[in-house]
Amino acid sequence: MKNPVRHPAASRFYADHGWLKSAQTFSFHGNYDPHRIQFGALRVLNDDTVHGGKGFGRHPHDNMEIISIPLEGTLEHQDSMGNTALIRRGEIQVMSAGTGVYHTEFNKDQDEPVSFLQIWLYPNKLNVAPRYDQIAYAPADLHNRFQQILSPDPDDEGVWINQDAWFHLGEFDKGFEASYELRKDGNGLYVFVIEGNIGVDGQLLSARDGYGFWPGSPVSIKAAEKSFLLLMEVPEKW
Amino acid sequence: MSQINILAIANHPEILETIIRLINQNESWHGIPAGSLEEAEEVLRLNSIDLVLLGVGVDEETGGRITSLCRSIDPNMVCLRHFGGGSGLLYSEIRHALAGG
Numbered sequence: 001m002k003n004p005v006r007h008p009a010a011s012r013f014y015a016d017h018g019w020l021k022s023a024q025t026f027s028f029h030g031n032y033d034p035h036r037i038q039f040g041a042l043r044v045l046n047d048d049t050v051h052g053g054k055g056f057g058r059h060p061h062d063n064m065e066i067i068s069i070p071l072e073g074t075l076e077h078q079d080s081m082g083n084t085a086l087i088r089r090g091e092i093q094v095m096s097a098g099t100g101v102y103h104t105e106f107n108k109d110q111d112e113p114v115s116f117l118q119i120w121l122y123p124n125k126l127n128v129a130p131r132y133d134q135i136a137y138a139p140a141d142l143h144n145r146f147q148q149i150l151s152p153d154p155d156d157e158g159v160w161i162n163q164d165a166w167f168h169l170g171e172f173d174k175g176f177e178a179s180y181e182l183r184k185d186g187n188g189l190y191v192f193v194i195e196g197n198i199g200v201d202g203q204l205l206s207a208r209d210g211y212g213f214w215p216g217s218p219v220s221i222k223a224a225e226k227s228f229l230l231l232m233e234v235p236e237k238w
Numbered sequence: 239m240s241q242i243n244i245l246a247i248a249n250h251p252e253i254l255e256t257i258i259r260l261i262n263q264n265e266s267w268h269g270i271p272a273g274s275l276e277e278a279e280e281v282l283r284l285n286s287i288d289l290v291l292l293g294v295g296v297d298e299e300t301g302g303r304i305t306s307l308c309r310s311i312d313p314n315m316v317c318l319r320h321f322g323g324g325s326g327l328l329y330s331e332i333r334h335a336l337a338g339g
Contacts, residue, residue: 029325029329037339059325060324061324062253062293064322099250120322126298
């Protein structure tokens with residue numbers, strides 16, 4: 001059985017560029033720890049906050065599935081495929097970088113910060129045509145249930161990517177307990193607590209803690225207080 | 239410490255240029271670009287390369303051929319797939335490979 005990994009919030013890498021504050025679960029940019037490279041296909045989990053009016057200038061990506069989950073504020077996206085879009089909490093953005101794409105991500109608001117999760121997964125196909133998409137979900141869809149926001153199937157709920165991965169968001173009341181069953185045998189589950197405290201697999205996790213493991217049976221997740229969580233089911237190999 | 243020569247192969251000129259620029263920001267690393275299999279073979283023939291990055295546009299078959307060629311030149315030469323196209327993963331990919339990861 002593969003070992004679980006626990007990543008307390010305070011153990012993440014921190015990068016402060018003035019306009020950008022980034023808490024990084026895995027090795028990223030100049031930060032490197034050989035024991036913090038990835039969890040299966042999950043390679044990047046950055047918890048970013050960008051000052052008003054600031055953002056990431058034009059930069060490239062290729063061969064990576066990039067998902068953004070806004071938590072606060074409004075992010076403005078522009079890319080070399082001709083897409084211009086605003087995304088806010090309640091929306092999910094996906095970009096399959098494939099053969100190459102350039103983009104910018106800016107805080108639309110001049111005064112308020114924007115915070116969002118930036119998540120990268122290795123693709124299971126190389127050099128695909130680049131693609132951008134975004135979806136919206138209703139806050140009620142998350143209440144005391146897991147709402148699927150990502151899958152490998154274009155016809156399934158949420159955005160889709162080139163990887164056998166499934167993401168779910170849930171907002172649980174204190175004491176609420178729910179079960180999650182893997183969509184694909186052998187996959188791992190990485191639980192990231194956005195807000196609150198939860199219990200999973202004998203672990204008590206607090207806000208911004210992460211925990212990855214390889215469950216062989218349905219997983220029970222209980223909220224110790226009102227909590228907002230992200231489940232990322234990913235393959236070990238692809 | 240001697241300089242590490244890194245061959246980066248990609249068929250997207252702008253991304254390749256970005257990767258080389260980022261590599262060369264590290265004083266201990268020297269990036270050499272190749273936009274095709276033929277260019278890569280030429281670089282490998284004329285230079286002592288420590289690390290090869292297989293970037294965008296390099297398919298599995300071409301990547302396999304390049305890896306085999308590298309191993310035939312130097313069994314210790316590291317060939318790895320570069321993902322992401324920018325600075326996000328590049329440095330840790332290189333550092334991880336150089337550390338034997």
